[in-house]
Each structure stands twice: as C-alpha cells, then as structure tokens.
Amino acid sequence: MPTDTKRVRGPDVSQSPVLLGYKPAAVLASRGPREDGRQRDQVDVRPVFVRCGLVSQAKGSAYIEAGNTKLISCVYGPRETDRKDETDMKSGRLTTDVRFAPFSCPERVPWIQGSQDKDLSLMLHESLQPAVCLQRYPRSQIDVSVMVLENSGSALAHAVTCASLALADAGIEMYDLVLGCSLQQVGSSYVVDPSYLEENGWRCNSSESRGGLTVAFLPSLNQISGLQSDGEMSEETLTAGVRTCIEGCYKLYPVIQKVLTKAVRRAAPPST
Amino acid sequence: MAAGFKTAEPLEYHRSFLKENCRPDGRELSEFRSTTLNIGSISTADGSALVKLGNTTIICGIKAELTNPTVDAPGKGYIVPNVDLPPLCSSRFRPGPPGEQAQAASQFIADIIESSEVIKKEDLCIGRGKLCWVLYCDIMCLDYDGNILDACVVALLAALKTTQLPEVTINKETSAPEVNFEKKHKLNIHRHPVSVSFCIFDDSILIVDPTAEEESLSTARLTVVMDEEDQLCSLHKPGGTPLSGEKLQECIKRATARKGEIHKLIEKVIKSMKTAQ
C-alpha cells in the first residue's frame, strides 16, 4: 500500500468486526426464495428510484437507488481536452471515473483507488462510448463520474444506467440510452439484479458452480455495448444469461424514459 | 440583460444586492440557506447522515473497525476524519489525491474533534493496551455550492449520533476478540459543536453561509465553531482583510443562535426516525 500523506491517517492495520462475527451458516442457500423476497429464475429486478439533475454544479446528473444500492453520477463538459493527439481533432474524448465511497461496502474501502475501481471505470467507459456521439465534440472532453454511495449488489449495471441518464441530462448527444443489468448464476438457477450477498456469497462455501454477468444494452438500437462475466458458466447459461439481462434492461426502460421525459420537461422553457 | 450583467460583472452584480441588504438568492445577510438532514440512509455504514445546505450536499459515513491502541495512549481509541471533494461535486476538482482545500477541510474537522471532544477517545477503548475501536469518519461532498465546512460539521455530528457499535469482548482464554452483533450500543456524544461560516464583502459587509460564488468574490472568510455550552471550539480566519472586534462579536452572536437551530434539527430528525420505526 502506498502511504497516504494527504489524508488523516489512522492505525496501520484495523479489522472490520464483520470478519470476526462472520458465521458460515449465514451464507445464502441456492434454493428457495431470495432474502428480499424476490423470485429466482425470473427477471425480477428491484424497483428503482431515479432522479435527474440533483447536483447543481454539474452539467448533468442522476441518482439511482435499487434496493440498498445507491449511486450518483455527474457529467461535466464538454470542455477543451487536456491531452491532444490526432484522434482528438476528429472526435471528442470520454473519461469515466467510478469510485466507491469508503462506507459503501460491508468492509471499509480505502480512499486510494484500487484496481477494482479502475476496472469498473474501464467497463463503464466501454459501455457508454458506443452510445455517445463523440464526433460531435471534436477537441473536447466529456467527464463522467460515478460515486457508489452504497453497494448492495449490481453496482456496475446500475452505474451504467445512472451515467447514461446523467449524460442525457447534460444534453450530450447520444444515439441511445444505455441500460445495465446483472445476473448471478448458481448451479442451474439464476437470480437477476443480485444483492451484495448474492454476488459475493459464493466465495465462502458451496461446491456449486457460480457465475456473474453484467450486460450494458442500447435498447432502441438493440446493441450490446458492455458485457462482462466471471465465475463458471457453460455457453448455454451464458447465452441465456445475456438474453435474461437484455430482458431486465427492457423492464427498466420505461421507468428510465419517464424520468428523462420529466427532466427534459423541467429543463425546457414553458411553452406558450 | 440581468443574466449578462451577472456573468460579466459578478462582483458588481452582488454589490447591487448587498446595497439593499439582501443577496441574489433572496436571502438576508444573516440568513442561512434551508438546511435539511437525513440520517441512517447508508446501511453499510455504522452511522451516516446526509446534509443539504441549499445546494451544497455533504454525506458522512462512520465505519468502526478494531485495532490495537498505541503504546503512548493504551487506553484510547482512534477517530480518523477525512473530507473528500471528488470531481463529481464540482468542475473545480480533478481526479487524483486530495487537493489543498480537501486537505485543509480534513484538518479543520480533525481539529474540531480534538478540541471539542465530541467523543472521548477513552470510550473507544475495549481492552487497555490490547484492543480499541477506530472510527473512520468519511465525509464526502456530492454538490459543492459553498460553505462545506458548516455542512460537514452537521453531517459528522448527526452521523456520530446515529452510530451504533456491536459489543466486543476479549475472550479470556484465547485473548481473541469476540463480537456480539445482537447487542449494540450508541456512542456517547459529549459535546455538540456547530460551525458557522461567514464571508466579508468589500472589507465591511458580513454575510453568513456563503454560496460558492459568494466565497470566490469575498475578501475574507471566518468560521466560528461553538458547542452547546457556548464554548468556542474553533475560530478560523484564513487571512484576508482584517476584521473589527465589533464584527467578530456579531459573528459569535449569530453562531450562538444557529447552534440552537442545528441542535433542534438533529433532535427532531432522530426523533422522527424513531417514531417511523
């Protein structure tokens, strides 16, 4: 760990009481109903609470809450780019920054960005880029940041949705919205929009093979802009999983559209 | 016309309001923006609070972890406060390590915790010389529209007041810590500091709770921190134009009134949470 001289430092090592109080029995069963009462093997996404334009300083912003997963995303720019190379002359540059608040997960997340944040930033970038009309913004840079305030699972999927809403709220030209959906495969069964425990429980027990999948989807263009899976899946479960996630995105679509319409109406001058 | 004036000559624009004893957003000189408080919204934190001061939004989450006390202070725990100004909250901040302003804010909060003794560090000791709590108080700005310090202090105080720690005992035989999540207790809050910040325009006009724009146009700033027993915990004036004793008294008077308002707000919100449960 690089030492951090620009922050108030605590003791060199400390341990979360969660680790001491942890009981293997608490690990989730792979059968029966889910802990929050949702259905297994169905496209049962958590209801989302979404708002646009909450942050006064940003060009565009969005907040999304799905169960206890809470994220906020802001968009700044287009502004003149920091770096200049020849591709910048023809099209704009999109930057993404995903961070987890230190208190967002069961174990405290250190301030210094880890490789997980960088990985998520990259995946967010690749998921959003195909949807943004970057050639409309030559020599410019559009900055998207996402802060995960609480991670109760499916953070990347919701980050994608939240960030694309913030981009739309900022009036950035886009070919389509981007929606995200995750899925967790447990043996032959799956759960959609998994919670934190459903995502991470496998690390501690069970011999059943598990896999995680996140899809970013452009609903009206029917294009997949982001895909990431890990764990163990067969080709069939992966393919079925992708289809399920697309369905999950379509479930989200009307809600997101409604929020966006509302935001646009609010921003537009009253018609006479 | 007005919009053009506002952006082209921002200082003149503000002066034109101050002459009339009011501010562009309609406030009087000694009026705070509306303050809202939301507690316990982050379930992954042991205590949390979200404060809005007009547009300015601050969230504070408390995470408690176990560690060994230092040799110098075997009977004390740690409190580690950090303020972060992520690029998300304003275009003035870039990704990377904390800038000067964030570092200064962290230090300010650390000083208040130290001087006011919000929490006695002795309360965080579990086994003398063996085991204690470290309270990570992570404060983050989500919308930067001026006067983050006042909002940070409210968020910190409210978050600490809602923090609950599980019971931890040291097993006599194995000398390993054991955690009982069934039994939780609240932190003992000894003092309730409240911060009140001012800006001075043209070396003479004093306004309270400045917006980001007001901060950037002002000639000096002042922050007063006071607890419920009217003890000053901090008086912070980072340079700028000098201030008369008379003005300073005025500030302290305003702070005394504000302190009561904040205490009431926190009590009210905590009570409403309890009844909601």
Next chain:
Amino acid sequence: MATVQVSEAEKVYILHGIRDDLRVDGRGCEDYRHMEIETDVVSNTDGSAKVTLGHTAVLVGVKAEIGKPRPMIPNEGYLEFFVDCSANATPEFEGRGGEELGTNLSNVLYKVFSNKHSLDLHSLSISPGEHCWVLYVDVLLLQCDGNLYDAISIAIKAALFNTKIPRVNITSDDEGGKEIELSDDPYDCMRVNVENVPCIVTLCKVGHRHVVDATLQEKACSVASLIIAVTHNGTITCSRKVGGGSLDPESIFEMTETGKRVGKALHAPLMKLLQQEESLSKKRVRVGFLC
C-alpha cells in the same frame, strides 16, 4: 496497445478478405498464426514460459512465496497477477505508458481465475489461517503484434505447468509455535494441476464476421472484440467485450459459440506439447533467446 495505422482502402481490402475467409496472410477466420512455446526459460523463477505468436512475444515467470491467507478464505492460497507492458515491446509503453494496458490485462486475469476450479487453491494452503503459498504470476510483454490475451493465457498455463513449489515441513516447538521448513531437495516439490486452467480466445469483429488471433491491422478495422476464457471442458470462466464499439446480441452469441469451440480445442495440443517437452527434459536443447 501498440497502434498501427491503416488507410480506408486497406481497411476495405482487409474487410472483404475476411468476408471471403481469406485473410491477408492467407489464414482462414479461425486460424491461429504459428505459435512457439517453451518452458523453463528463466531460472530465478519457480516456473516460466515463453510464447511467441506471430511477432507477439510474451514471457511469464511464476514465483511462489509464503504469505498469509485472505481472512475470508483461511484454507486457500491465492494468485497475484502483474502484467509489465515494457517499452521493449513498443516505445509507446515507455515510462508509465504501458501501465494502463497492464492494469487492464491483469484485471482480466484476476477474473479468469476468480472461480473454484481454474486452479485448486486448497493445494496452496500450508497451515490454515496462518500460512499459504502465494503464486506471483508475472507477465512480461516483449513484443506486441496483436492478440495479447490469447498469447498471455497460453504462456500462463505453460508457466504454471512448469511451476515447482518446494515441499514444506511444519514442525511445532514446545510452546505451540510453528516453524516452516522448506525442502532443500530440488526434486522434492509440488506441482500445480493445470488441467482446468482456461485459455483466452479473443474474437475480433471485422465487418460482419469475426476472426481469431487478429493482427494489429485487423484489429484496427474492428469496432469491438469479445474475449472469452474457456477450460478444456468448455466452461467459460470469463467473457468481456473490449473496444469502443457495440455488438448486436446475435453476433455475441455467434462469437461465444466460436470462442468456446476454439478455446476448448486449444488445450489438447498445448498439454501434449508441454508433456512432450517435459519428457524430453534433459535431452532437449534450451532455445530461449540464444538460437
């Protein structure tokens, strides 16, 4: 990534060739370039391998060190990945230029191995909660001619096959303290079972088709690729879309199918080669970089 420029007309030529299943170098869409594999090439490591694919050259070193198990999984060891995109491969990587790509590559490797079966992590346990083996898998990129993921994954599998971890004796003293003793005998060692270690296949979408083992020129004509890590029995342990474009669901499914089929087929020849090399052992002249 080392970038190459391709003119619009060259792009059209490459695109039509792939459409007709005849690539610029004469390959069909699912053909790999000539690949050379050699293990045991660096002696400061516990296992190593060098792979060249076209002009792409990768060197992997594995070092086993004793560390502390992760708190949540006290009875397992773990892997650490590091990818050094060195300036040797291209001047673009000088200074911190290769860092971003290196982080991206190592993040994918963590995902590829983030499951219960890719490697038996229990076998890396020494004493639960106290000591375990940590395998540092260090990838050094020496030349960059496209298709890094596939070359790296094959080199990793080969290096892990080659890895020999010293046997450990644990003795307890009177006060209950434990002492770890490493075997001095170089032949008294533990091998890692690499049967389930996946290989990565990168499918590069060019026009309406996709190709495996794309050259840099082909990659420059592509909007997006799908990388997919496949074990010998066809289990997919990681998949990911990379690149700035999007793909329609049907092509993702087609690419997944190809990826699984191709990935599965990589293991048998690789294992055969590794075993053949091992059986030759002392008779074999080490080639390394000298010949």
Next chain:
Amino acid sequence: MAGIELLSDQGYRLDGRKATELRKVQARLGVFAQADGSAYLEQGNTKVLAVVYGPHEMRGSRSRTLHDRAVINCQYSMATFSTAERKRRPHGDRKSTEMSLHLKQTFEAAVMTQLFPRSQIDIYVKILQSDGGNYSVCVNAATLAVIDAGIPMRDYVCACTVGFVDETPLADLCYAEESGGVSSLALALLPRGGQIALVQMDARLHQDHLEALIEAATTACKGVSKVLDEVVRQHLQEASVLTGED
C-alpha cells in the same frame, strides 16, 4: 568483510573462477523483428534483452529536440521476476532512473549522434535475470542492439564491473560478490582507442588502488569486446551469405 570468503587461498572465487576470469558471455543479434535493432546477451547468469528504436522523428514534446544531433533516450528496467526476491515494479524507482541516465551518458559517448540532427534514438534494456554487473551487461547488450540497428558508432562500447578484494582486483563480479561487500567499479570503454565512456564507483577505495582497478577493468572490457566482436562477425557472415550481391 564478514561471512563468505570471496577469494580462496588457492586464488579461486565463489563460482570457481580465477580473479581475472570473465563469466561466459553468449549473445545473439536480431532477436525481434519489430524493432530497428535488438540483442540478447547472457553474462554468466545475468541475462538481458536490449531493443533499439530509431533514429526516428522526435516523439512527444518537441522541446527536447536537438538541432545538431540525435537525442538518446534510454530506459532501464528489470523483470519483476528477475531477482531472487520478487520486485514490486519493473522501473520508476531511483536505482533504475539512475541506471537509465548512465546508459544514456555511455551511448552518447559512442553513437555518432551528430549524423542525425533532430532525431531520437531509443535504447530499452530489460534485465530478465539479475546476477550482478547489471549495468555492464546492459551496456554490452545495448551495443549489440545498436549495431543490429545499423546505427553508426565510433567503436563498440563494452563494460565490465570489477571489484577489489584482498589487494586483488576481481573481474566481472557476480551478485554474490557484489553483495558480499566488495568495493566495486563499473567501467565502460571504447576498446580500440581505449577511451573511457563512463566510470561509476560508489564504494570506498584507497586512491592507491584505483589505477590497478581501472587497469583490471580495462583488460576485462577488452576481453568482453573480443567476444562481442566474434558474435557480430559471425552474425554478419551468416546473414550476408544470401544477399548474393557483389
């Protein structure tokens, strides 16, 4: 000098060499096709890859451009697995920055940079296995890579690390000797003219011994140059057979 005996009474060193004996040097030119020049060199168990790009148009900031000669740009780095104890990062630490600078200074003395105004020549060296004399082995490998790139040099630059033990200079130190507390000195030489391109000594040494040590280093460098010469001529011979042009 605690612990190990670096020179036995019979005059043998830890690895069985005599005091002035070099480690076995083996090398190959043109190991990579994509670079302008490349070479691999083993000196005992120290193994190095060197790659040269250029001379080419200046990259990045043009402010570094020199109008009367080429800029030589070096990066020294070590594979994370090159040392007995794993390295956390390949370069960017103080030691490797210093090494990069020394390499740059060495090659500025040998390469005819004045022939390439406003250009840049990149020399990248990578230690694959580290067993002492890292700087010297890098110089030797880089010399071959520069030759492979067809970049004009006044002469080879050859380097050797030497040490001083029991009043005896030891040629071509290995790691055990370097870390065994020997006063060591690295010298880079243009062997034909005998010009010194770089000397680097950080250890304490009585001034009376310096001459002997430099003398030993010079001899060792000339020894190395013989081997490099052999390698280059062999390479030329092999490669020229087929060009079939007279």
Next chain:
Amino acid sequence: SMAVDMRLPTVKKTMTLSAPAVYRKDLVVPGDVITSDTGFMRGHGTYVDDDKLTASVAGKVQRVDKLICVRPLKTRFNGEVGDVVVGRITEVQQKRWKVDTNSRLDSVLLLSSVNLPGGELRRRSAEDELTMRKYIQEGDLISAEVQSVFSDGALSLHTRSLKYGKLGQGVLVQISPSLIKRQKTHFHNLPCGASIILGNNGFVWLYPTLGQQDEEAGGFYTSLEPVSLPDREVISRLRNCLLALAAQKVLLYDTSVLYCYESSLQHQVKDILKPEVMEEIVMLTQQKLLAQEG
C-alpha cells in the same frame, strides 16, 4: 474449422554453406580500419579517425570509384534523389503532408509537389488542412519519388507523375531497406497476376494489377470494389513470400520474388510462414537464382 500450430522452438539452422575459417574481408564491424590510403572519400557507415578510414557500422564494404561506404544489414532508409518510396501520411500541416518513409525523420510532401486533379495546383482553396485532407489524409499510403534532401537529412517527396500518388486496395509489407535491390524500375506487373512497388525505403506495396483505365483515373480516386478471390490469393502468397525472403536475408527484386512465388506453389498460402516451409522455398529460390546466373 479452426487450426492452431503449436510447437517447441527449434534451433534455427543458419544457412552457412561452410563454416568460415577466416571472416570475409569485405565484412567489417564498427572500429575496423578499412584503409589508411587517404585517396578515398568517406561515404555512409564510415568515419575518419587519425587519417584512417574506419567503419562505424557492421556490414559490407562497397566501393564506387573513390567513394567507400559500409552497408549495414539493417538500417533506416537513407534516401537519395530519384529513389522510389512508399510511405504513410502521419500529419497534415499547412501546405504539406508529413510522411513516414522509415527514414530517421518524417519526409515531407509539399502541396506544390502534388498534381491535384484537374490541374488545381496552387489553388488557394486547397491550401488549408481541411481541403488537403480530402485528397490525402492521415493513415493514407502514397507512392512517391525523392525530390530533394533537406539539410537535416529529411526527404522532400513529389508525386508529379502518373505512376505516383495515393495507393488504393492492397497490402503493405515492411522490410529492411537494405534488402531492396536497386533497379531501373521498382514498379512491376508480375506475371503471376499482381503488381508490386518495391519502395527503396523497404516499404513494399502489393496490389491487384489494374486495367489501363483504372490507372489513368489514378492519383486521388481509389476503387473500393471488392478484389476478386483469386487476386487476393496471389497477393497473400506474394506477401508471405516476401516475408520469407526477408527473414532469410535474400535481396528482393522482381525475379527473386517471382521465383519464390513459384517455389511456394506446392504449399498453402497460410503455411508459407512456418519455419521449415520458409527454409525450403527460400532454398529453392536460391537454387533457381543461381541456375539463372550460371
């Protein structure tokens, strides 16, 4: 159907016909004295040290009258007036393009050295970067001739002949300039059914042989019609043959390329780059070349 060819590396056989007892005298290394005779002029790859003409690169000594050069096996392109080059545009600037020609500095193609379609030369409207990009933009390949050499060694190019200009569909192969044999013409329509530009700078361009008409439309228009499969196969085979020849350091010119092409016909195109196939077909090529000479 997928194909993968994995193998252990083999010790590369060097094709030395006989082990040299003595090294050839015409092969020198840096620092070797070529002559102490002061009557010679020093050319590339040499310098004068203490009145002695000394080699600065490893390579073969070449004498042309009083001029002595050493030609290294591999080097960046040292362009001379009249050389044919193939290059890639790296930058569009005011009134000029920068071109990568594998030289030590980027070459320059001045707007005034280009025949714009319809004789629009020197038209003001073409002088801005945007308009220039319509004709030739970053990434495009061109063939051109070296017009002059600037004092810093950078090359100035021109395309003022119908045979030069922007290149269309085809394949670029990059090899060392020292492997390109100097010939009267570097443009060939090979009898096997494709055309080749052997740039002196080591950039070799392979393309389908065009009809007379297409060629005259030349300059800035490039056809994006698909190239036929048989033509592609010929081009791919030629590409791999070029790489095989270059790997074995055989000089490239129309005859050597053609012989290699013919020698390769018994193999599939994609197999040509396997080490043993390369060796075999280059050996056959060598034999044919020797037979032709003898």
